[in-house]
Amino acid sequence: MARRGTEAFPDLGAHCDEPDCNQLDFLPFDCDGCGKVFCAAHRTYRDHGCAKAADQGRTVVVCPDCGDAIERTAAPGGPQDERGILEAHVRARRCDPARKRKPRCPARRCKEPLTFSNTSECKACGAKVCLRHRFPADHDCAGASAAAKAAGAAAARRDAQKQGSGGCCVLPNSAAILCT
Incomplete structure (x- = not known):
């Protein structure tokens, strides 16, 4: 277990539990896998060779059809390979390819997808357009x-x-x- 702090300030910081390091770090990281304390250089599972790293972390598979992120589960008997997870996703009827397509700017020859951060509503015609075409003169404004x-x-x-x-x-x- 890491020694905490210094003689003058015993509650401030901790020494790194990596045997070759032992650096006093005033903002130490607690590993949720092995429970030891590490400095910034050894905070990741790979950097300190954590034995419980395989048990930690969450991984997901992204469906190419609908864009959903499906979490891999460690349940016994559950599909763990990517193909099996995607097939189970489709069989469960959660896959909707129409959700993946984002709306596009209606201005002529503009292919910009409209998201929450680059969408503007025209005050004259009420059309949702990208920021480049937000002024009525920049898009075919009916209003x-x-x-x-x-x-x-x-x-x-x-x-x-x-x-x-x-x-x-x-x-x-x-x-x-x-x-x-």
């Missing part, structure tokens, strides 16, 4: 023309109100005041 017409109508109403008010207004980008 952009309607939004442009609405913006033009709003600008016309504002101009009509300014002309009919007979008051003063400040011209944009200048300090001049225009009175009618």
